Amino acid sequence: MPAPTCSACHSPGDRLHACLSCDDFACWRRARPQQQQQQQARSTEPHIVQHLRSSRHQFALDFVHLAVFCLDCSDYVYDAAITAWLLAAQIRWHAALCDSAEPEAKRPRIVSTGADLSPAQTKYLREHGAVQACGGVRGLLNLGATCYLSVVLQALAHNPLVRGWMLSDGHHPSTCRVGRNAQQQQQLKEQAPVACMACELEAALQAFHSGDAAPLAPVGLLRTMWLLRGDLAGYGQQDAHEWLMALLDTLHVGLTENALMGNGGDTGGGAHAHAHSHLHPCACLVHQAFAGVLQSTVTCSGCGNTTHAHDPMLDISLDIPARPALGARAIDASLNEWLETRTERGARNTRRGTGARANASLTRGQHPVLTLHDCLAHYTRAEPLASGAYACSRCGASSGSAVKQLCVKELPPVLTFQLKRFEHTAGARPSAAHAAKVDAYVRLPLLVDMTPYTAAALAAHSQTAAGLRAAAGHATSSTGSALAASVGGIAVHDRTGLDHSGVSRDTPIPVLDGPGGSATLGKRRTDAVHSNPACQYSLFAVIDHIGHLDTGHYTAYAKHRGQWFKFDDAAVTPADIRDVLGLADETRARQGLSAKGRAYMAFYVKTTLDYHDGAPGPMLPNSAGRDSVPPLPPPMAAMGSGNTRIGETGEWIEDAGVVRTRVNPAGDVKVERRGRKKGSTNAARAKQQQQQQIQQQQQQQKKKQMPPPESGEIRPATKKIPHQARHIHSIANDDDDEEEGELEEHADEEEEGEVDYAFGNGRNTNTTSIPEESSDSDGEALWARISKEKPTDLVPMVQPLLPMTDDRLMYVNPSDLNDLSVSSSSMSMSMQFQSQVMNPPSVPKPGARVVAFSVDENYVDDGDEEDEEEEDAEEEEEEEDDDDFDDVSDFN
């Protein structure tokens, strides 16, 4: 397929724009200088501007950033409707990529599209909201060598999932068995014997976001940990990783055992009822956010029989290899030599020959720097097992060798890496045990693509690698490891002696260079192993350790609202990205000087969050994976806080937590608050679920062609799905309650059904075809809204699954929601928002202190412009490289 090219200069790329009024493409390059005389005042205009002017069209769309350019404003403009629709299209594209990359993925990826906030709501928020003082960043006092506690707490506090869930009233002392006892016993002036870590963490997060900027003393957390884990008690310096694991463990206990159901009854479950295994994943925050599944594959060298073993994990502990696993230096060296022979032969770039050599020498003499990818490649390398240790079950060759390889079967939303910097070498006596710190510098990437390390990629690669080897006859990688070759993208073919792909070692995307070099490059783009958007992670926290093993000091860097901060106990300062990644150390390491790598733990969060909806439905057993989730309270990672739809009378209804906003076609805004009526009890909820299940069964009978919903909702959208079956947003239960509560009269219109836009899971062939009328439902709704017509279908506007970029939350104090009609009610909300993931998973308790949900609004943010600038600058950077072609591009 030919790439779209500019109609004026016939070059592809370079900020291509598409005219929105005709089918013309044009780029941003300016007109040739010699045409200046023929032009008017603005002589050098980008081609797209020229086109717009000459054809009198108004708008153009930038390909890369999906920004709309307006001719009159001569700048990019932001429109809420267009942006929402484009975002939805982007989400659909992401979902398609995920499905194509992992067709056997057991987790359904559900996409819902729609606008986030109606304009009336935004207006309401603006009028009634007060900007809260910057919260969320507080130092932590050092209570005596407790820097390990500070860093772990900071890392957790800035974890978007943890913070969002906790602030959404995920766990509250009133629903905690221990917490309530503590309160009661406080009244009785008794000592609370046990403590709940979840309550402590919640209290800590509340304190973080209270707006108070003074350092916080995490006394409660420390005391609770000592009570619960006696082995970690004491004033000595502890290991941050160990502490984090202990914290997560006690948090898990606190969330599962101590949590009470809404009616005040005890869950009664002991620890065994909530144990986590990869077949029955625990639905608590800890495991939903952190738990993944590791796969260990053993391949018998004799018969090729592979056996898999799965283990749940909360984090990945990486050894630091001695040198980069990918021998990129070897590649560069051979490539340089080859380049020089080529240039010496007098090929076209004779006058650049010296330049080439000079440039090539830039990378010579530089020491390779370890990166996280090297550590991951080392972790997932294929290592041969000792002979005799493995007895193959198929071919029975017990003396044969086998190859073991680790990979990640399921990636958690939050990925935690620990670099094993502490080597314990036993001495003759226990007291002589030495522990040495591995000081090697490891560079952490800001974005990590975990696709090459997943089990799916490994399986795909081994197939293609086998095919390649057969085809090319001789394809080796520098390390001889199958996975490393795909990771580094280095497949050196010695077939012709001329086929070198000098892909640098930092390439995260697995690139399989086929035989024949560039001729087959075109095939690579459709390679399903290329890159799975569901495996992209971005860094949000780093824990550093400085100094010696026992007397060192921990500091943490974390990203808060897009800005990096350094947390050194009580001192919080804005930090530069250079310090976060330790780039100064990297420069020294490159030059071969001694550099102390400080990064100890790194926290990554998925950039595109796909999640599992917890729709109560028939739980079909599945062989592996976390398909079947028991109908527990909706999982925390559900979507969105708002849910908008058009009611029958043509008015906008939006539900967000406790608030329901209605906007009638005349533009009046009415806000209702869901009250504590009978609908909020557990019995009502159970009844709702029953109704829901009955309706679902009726549904299935009606629509036979649709497959029964497995635990994930995969059905394509139709009109008749009762809104109870809507599971895309988390407050489905709240809606149920609302129906039974004060908003009973609208039960009918809700039942008329919303159209759910659910994306098919590629595994189920029935569901890949989406009925026509709903494929563009959001687009239709968009036009309906714009043209103010009443849509014929009821259109669902459900919270979209947004790529998680920044962590901007809104905080609502429910006690202020008592009477929303009073205009001066102080709902303190922060008006900065960009994207949202978390939402209140459960009913906000009366008297809850802080409820967090996030709201998306399209606002003019210079940040977007800057991204374009980087893109532009990068593009121009690219043009500079093109100058090697002896000024092939002379449009600059």
Add this chain to the structure above:
Amino acid sequence: MLSETGGIREELLKRFIESGERERLQEIMRTKLHTSGWQDRVKDKCQKIVHENADRIEKLTVDDIAEEVTPFARSSVPEDIKAEILEDIRAFIFRALPESDN
């Protein structure tokens, strides 16, 4: 062949783009620039530029910011990334050359 450098150049460029190599290298470069912190530095600089022009913020266009930040951005690209990308491009050229020699 040396005499028709014009045609060779254009054909190379065409092949560069159509084979997807350009996109691939762009992706690689983007990743590298991002992980090296360059993107954040440029973003910082853009924010500074916006602050400097706070008085005429309404009239500030994307182009203006681009013009101001481009020299800084270009000069602050780390040398090793430049070198690596140039190497990749050279590798592509020499890979493609034998086929266009005929």
